[in-house]
Amino acid sequence: MNKMLGKISFRNKITSILLFITLLLSGYSLVLVESIDQVNEIGTAIRSESLPEVLWLTHWEKELAVKEHLAESYLLDSLCCGFMESYDKVGEKSDQELISQYGEIPEELTELRNEISLLNFNVENKFKGLILYNNERGAEDFIRHEHLPLIRGLRAEISNEQTSILASLNEQSEKIPDIIKKSLWLLIILTSAAVTISFMASYRISASLTNPLEKLTDGVRQIKQGKYGLLLKDNSQLELEDLTSSINEMSVQLKSSFQKIIKDKSYREQIMNTLPVGIITVDERKNSTLNDWARKLLLIEEDQLSSQSRGLENRAFWSIFLSEQECRNEKVIYTKKGADYTLLVSQTSFLNKEEIEAGRIFYFVDITDTEKLEKRIHQSEKLAAIGEIAAGAAHEIRNPLTVIQGFISLMESSLSNDKREQFRIPLLMKEIERINFIIEEMLMLSKPGAPIKQKVFLEDILGEILPLIRKQTEAKVSYEIHMEKVLIAADVHQVKQVFHNLIRNSVEAMEGEGTISITSQVKDNHYVIYFKDDGPGIPKQDYNSLFQPFYSTKVNGTGLGLTIVQRIIENHGGTIEADPRVEKGTLFIIALPVL
Incomplete structure (x- = not known):
């Protein structure tokens, strides 16, 4: 299910939710239409059935009330002729108006109408007949004992019928609030359902968008922090698939480019570190780097360079570095752990792509061994020259010295002890031996032999x-x-x-x-x-x-x-x-x- 939803676009999800809510509310409109129809039916029933009955009953009740009044007036005044004229006029015109306005008398009232018609018939026949025969006494008895009780009975019956109809009207009217109440409750339920579904759907839809975006943001942040080559998982949101794919491609390309940069940097560092030259570079932001040979000779790291260059030791060396002036092959002495090293120091600036000065390079070569070799060569040449002179001088001195030593030896053997002491013969022999020793050393120096x-x-x-x-x-x-x-x-x-x-x-x-x-x-x-x-x-x-x-x-x-x-x-x-x-x-x- 989630996989299927993941293949639906964000726009389609919103459209689907709106369509669902529309259908839900449309369903309520159908129910509302049905409720309106029920109310209309009740109104129609009241208008077509109950209302005409009420009107006819009201009309007849008024008619009978007038007739009862006429009858009572007759008994009091004995106006027989006026009674009949008035009696005949009551109800004729009104019945015709009601029929023209509301139609024929309802079937439910036909019997009652017949009874009223019978009442009128009896008056027309009996009362008139008695009057025609001048039987006023009989006419009064008819009115008093037959007509008035019948009128009053009919009025009671009409009253009962009105009460029944009003009860029916009340019953039907009470249905309308129930229908409205049910419709309102249904509206509340449907509205609550729509709001709940909308909230849940909006949360799920927003989560389906924000969660992948948060994951993408976290992945991009990790890539930004140096985790090149990180591949984001396939996104569940259709709109973000292309973005996820692009980010993964970018991450792989960044990793490849970074590895290439690292490889090139390592290659250059290896070249720099294998050179028998100490190199200190200073960029335009005063950041310094040293190669391995410089660290080994100077016994410092980058973070110690500032304090070391301002120390009291090796001022000649560090003064050139701090001067930032170009120089070529200046010979200085650098002392380290009590030993002196002869360095050949140079300093120059380097330019960036825009041919603007971007820093400087301070480099130096240890020529201590070369100096020593030069001194040894110089000393060897000096010894060779001295040896040649010494060898020639030694040979020239040895020959007469041998003669002198021989004669002194003869004198020593022929003189007495006193004479030997007098002429310092032993001292002469000792000095001659010392001269011989010097000559031997000079000969040894000139040509020691393999x-x-x-x-x-x-x-x-x-x-x-x-x-x-x-x-x-x-x-x-x-x-x-x-x-x-x-x-x-x-x-x-x-x-x-x-x-x-x-x-x-x-x-x-x-x-x-x-x-x-x-x-x-x-x-x-x-x-x-x-x-x-x-x-x-x-x-x-x-x-x-x-x-x-x-x-x-x-x-x-x-x-x-x-x-x-x-x-x-x-x-x-x-x-x-x-x-x-x-x-x-x-x-x-x-x-x-x-x-």
């Missing part, structure tokens, strides 16, 4: 050189060795040189007294060595220059020891650095690849 690697344990190499170092230094230095026994590929001679240089620097820094700690661990496929002493440490400002050639904080230092150590470690594929975070002494961290 490492001849073999599988070794660094703990064993350290065990070989420690006794020699203890003997040479004669210092009060204790050693704490805790190294894991792990095989690595290394040049034994060059590794000995590394340990020798580091230990010698520590002993000299501690002024011959203290503790040297050497420990190790395997970490990220590297054998990490921690070389620490408890000396005075290295000044903070000197950390960046430790491995530069000829840089030394010692009066008699050559500045080549740590440079040679770095060259050897790097030739082994490893790294070395000094940790500036130690509170006391010096800590070198060496990492060499494990097998």
